Amino acid sequence: MKQRVSALLREKFGREVVLEKPKDRSFGHFATPIAFSLAKELKKSPMAISDELASSFEQSDVFNSVESVKGYLNFRLSENFLNDYASWALQNQDEFAKQDKKEKILLEFVSANPTGPLHIGHARGAVYGDTLYRLAKHLGYDITAEYYVNDAGNQIDLLGLSIQLDGRENILKESVEYPQSYYRGEYLTKLAEEAVSRFGKEILSDESRQKELALWAKDGVMEIITKDLADTNIFFDNFVNESSLYADWDRVMVKMGSGIYEKDDKIWIASTQKGDDNDRVVVREDGRPTYLAGDIVYHNQKFEQAYDHYINIWGADHHGYIARVKASVEFLGYDGNKLEILLSQMVSLLKDGEPYKMSKRAGNVILMSDIVEEIGSDALRFIFASKKSDTALEFDLAEFKKQDSSNPIFYIQYAHARIKTVISKSSLTEDEIMSATLKNLDENADILMFDALLLPEIVEDAFASRQIQKLPEYLKSLAASTHKFYYDCRIIGTKDEAKFLKLLTLVALSLRVGLSLMGIKAKDYMSKEEETI
RNA sequence: GCGUUAUUAGCUCAGCUGGAUAGAGCAACGGCUUCCUAAGCUGUAGGCCGCAGGUUCAAAUCCUGCAUAGCGCACCA
Numbered sequence: 001m002k003q004r005v006s007a008l009l010r011e012k013f014g015r016e017v018v019l020e021k022p023k024d025r026s027f028g029h030f031a032t033p034i035a036f037s038l039a040k041e042l043k044k045s046p047m048a049i050s051d052e053l054a055s056s057f058e059q060s061d062v063f064n065s066v067e068s069v070k071g072y073l074n075f076r077l078s079e080n081f082l083n084d085y086a087s088w089a090l091q092n093q094d095e096f097a098k099q100d101k102k103e104k105i106l107l108e109f110v111s112a113n114p115t116g117p118l119h120i121g122h123a124r125g126a127v128y129g130d131t132l133y134r135l136a137k138h139l140g141y142d143i144t145a146e147y148y149v150n151d152a153g154n155q156i157d158l159l160g161l162s163i164q165l166d167g168r169e170n171i172l173k174e175s176v177e178y179p180q181s182y183y184r185g186e187y188l189t190k191l192a193e194e195a196v197s198r199f200g201k202e203i204l205s206d207e208s209r210q211k212e213l214a215l216w217a218k219d220g221v222m223e224i225i226t227k228d229l230a231d232t233n234i235f236f237d238n239f240v241n242e243s244s245l246y247a248d249w250d251r252v253m254v255k256m257g258s259g260i261y262e263k264d265d266k267i268w269i270a271s272t273q274k275g276d277d278n279d280r281v282v283v284r285e286d287g288r289p290t291y292l293a294g295d296i297v298y299h300n301q302k303f304e305q306a307y308d309h310y311i312n313i314w315g316a317d318h319h320g321y322i323a324r325v326k327a328s329v330e331f332l333g334y335d336g337n338k339l340e341i342l343l344s345q346m347v348s349l350l351k352d353g354e355p356y357k358m359s360k361r362a363g364n365v366i367l368m369s370d371i372v373e374e375i376g377s378d379a380l381r382f383i384f385a386s387k388k389s390d391t392a393l394e395f396d397l398a399e400f401k402k403q404d405s406s407n408p409i410f411y412i413q414y415a416h417a418r419i420k421t422v423i424s425k426s427s428l429t430e431d432e433i434m435s436a437t438l439k440n441l442d443e444n445a446d447i448l449m450f451d452a453l454l455l456p457e458i459v460e461d462a463f464a465s466r467q468i469q470k471l472p473e474y475l476k477s478l479a480a481s482t483h484k485f486y487y488d489c490r491i492i493g494t495k496d497e498a499k500f501l502k503l504l505t506l507v508a509l510s511l512r513v514g515l516s517l518m519g520i521k522a523k524d525y526m527s528k529e530e531e532t533i
Numbered sequence: 534g535c536g537u538u539a540u541u542a543g544c545u546c547a548g549c550u551g552g553a554u555a556g557a558g559c560a561a562c563g564g565c566u567u568c569c570u571a572a573g574c575u576g577u578a579g580g581c582c583g584c585a586g587g588u589u590c591a592a593a594u595c596c597u598g599c600a601u602a603g604c605g606c607a608c609c610a
Contacts, residue, residue, distance in 0.1 A: 023553075023556090024554080033553085036591075069553080071552090071553085153609085266608070283608090316538075392539075392602095417572095473557090491569060
């Protein structure tokens, strides 16, 4: 819709035109301040120019009116145009707002170590990534969701050790002395129990079998992680194991060419040449690769698959890591600009105004699964999608447990359910509703229809800018328009019943598609929860 | 010290490709139900958009400096 108007103006003026939605809806559907920018070159006042421009628009099937107000050009779309567009949207149903972008994108996110369940910080990156994924799919991109499993390195050894310690304490009932760093949490006991029944008790006490234990256990941990994700409607196309990559190391090192050198018996990457603060070690004196080595091979593998674009979502505490990975990609001979790294910031949780207590049971972290259990997957997704991902966020769980308008996810679901209910109460058939024409609407209805038709540009904008919060913001305002309309306007039994129901069907469509892009299923009915006394 | 992200209503946050009177929810104080879910609608109050400069016809938005805060600055992942 906006594209259409934008294109018309571009054709008319021979330049890109800034098009905005006026805050005050009485000004029209779209507006442009173009007269201000033309004022200088034409040496005329903005008002004179906009007056002139306004009168230069002839009768068209897109615009109902073009008005000049204080230098702004305000456009009101024609009823025909809006009605046709709405009918088209309704015919498309869930295909509404889809596009046909062709680019091939590899999106890597979560990639949490396979050493324990996901915590709340992971959840934010997970929601961010999955929402981008859904938006991209809808826009027609060929996008692949990938999880990088760090199943090599110290943390795997630590996993083996941690299971042994936990098992010796909780199963063998020994008194155990814990070292400085180890993992803790309920899941370890379960893994230890399984390990005992599979390998026998000895596995808990034999230090030489730590690695064996860990390599077996990480699959169990990955099951926990994929379940945490699936409970939030997040799924991956690929899992890439770090351990599988090292076979390729020699070849990749050669490919790095002059980007790699040896010094003090270690192998380094000359990342300083590409703007990093320091050169980095990739292989230690004893021959063990560093974490970066794995990432170099991993990114080489990514780029050898020839995607058009690569997106990584990392925790913000990794931002210092960006320069060296980009340097690696360039040493490998690829365009570093194709690699885009998005950051997701910390989350602090409150519950009834108090800092959320981390559970000892979970090992002093806040588990994603605990939060999902408390407020549900929909609310969790909504919160994280609502805030810019690269800024810190603090939120109170209590707000998302309420069943009223203060809970945005509830508010939106209720709008959708209200529409479904009123449609089901009507005696009109679907054909009767759909054959109505969306014209001669009053102001409320006109605003509602226009809002509902904005979905495509919101979806496109949210993905292009990587600002997924635009979608929930939009859905909130669409829900608000819906509730207002519902309150102001009696529907069933009026002469406009079919027209209004068609309009509401359109709104429900935008709400449903919008929610689905957030991984949330729209509800057709809200059941009132029993008050607990 | 360097890098990075921020600073908007009492609180949590939108708005930032510069444009018309700075928004939402919560919290405070009001109003609206013989009628489709009041789980809703609605009014009032609350703002030197961190501070100081600059660019511009126009700055919360762009640039510079300062202040404050978070994060990072590993041969840990």
